[in-house]
Amino acid sequence: MDRDPPGLSGRRRDAVRMDIAAAAANLFVADGFDATSVEDIARAADISVRTFYRHCGAKEDTLTPVLTSGIRDFAGYLAARPARESVEASVHAAFAECLRRDRYAELISTRELFVILTSVSGIRARWMVAAHDLADEMRPLLAGRAGLDPAGLEARLLSHTLIGALTVALEYWVTCDPEDPAGPADVGELAASALSVLRLDVQIPARSD
Known part of the structure; x- marks a missing residue:
């Protein structure tokens, strides 16, 4: 009996999950989340309801592949930034690169x-x-x-504070009227403003032995 080459089943699984995400995103935007059923999503993705539940526990899970893929992209762009670049500059540049590439735009826009x-x-x-x-x-x-211990409290606070700032910037951005000339030019500018508020001058506390 023929067997799938290593990794093929995983790629097929990921492809099905992205098909589900695409179908769900289009339906949520067109009809609203509450008006969209699992049956609607399965039909749009050309799969059975049984197959849907093999990949998603509920319709709230349908966009998770987009979120996790975006996480991998962001982390990859951050890792590629110059080593001597400041924390604020590298995080903003990685965020801007995610927005610029927007490789899931055909599925659903960031907004x-x-x-x-x-x-x-x-x-x-x-x-x-x-x-x-x-x-x-x-x-x-x-x-x-930042010259911090990766396992230490300061590093944990830094990483979670930065992600919190970017999340708040994105959530504020979607409340703004894109047609309002007095509104923010783009989400990249909002992210830069959010990061600048943090004043990321990391100070390592002195230790007393």
Whole structure:
């Protein structure tokens, strides 16, 4: 009996999950989250309801692959920044690169994604978990730039504070009218403002033996 090459089943699983995410995103934007059923999503993704539940526990889980893929992208862009670049500059540059590439734009725009995240409590809860995971993934990268112990409290506070600032910037951005000339020019500028408020001059407390 033929067997799939190593990794093939995983790629197929990821592809199905992205198909589900694409179908769900389009339906949530067009019809709203509450009006969209699991049956609607399965039909749009051309799968059975049984297959849907093999990959997603509930419709609140459908956008999780986009969130986790975005986390991997952000962490990768951050790791690629010059080693001597400041924490604030490297985080903002990685964030801007995610927005510039926007490789999930054909699935759902960043604005539409965060409109859903801020309006659907179940999906927002998944985002909070994903953001926590992102902060943990960023921690050793940021600690190296800031001269901190990656396992220490300061590094943990730094990474979670930065992710919190970017999340607040995105959530504020989706409340702004994009047609308002007095509003923010783009989310990148809001992110820069949010990061600058933090004043990231990391001070390592002296130890007394």
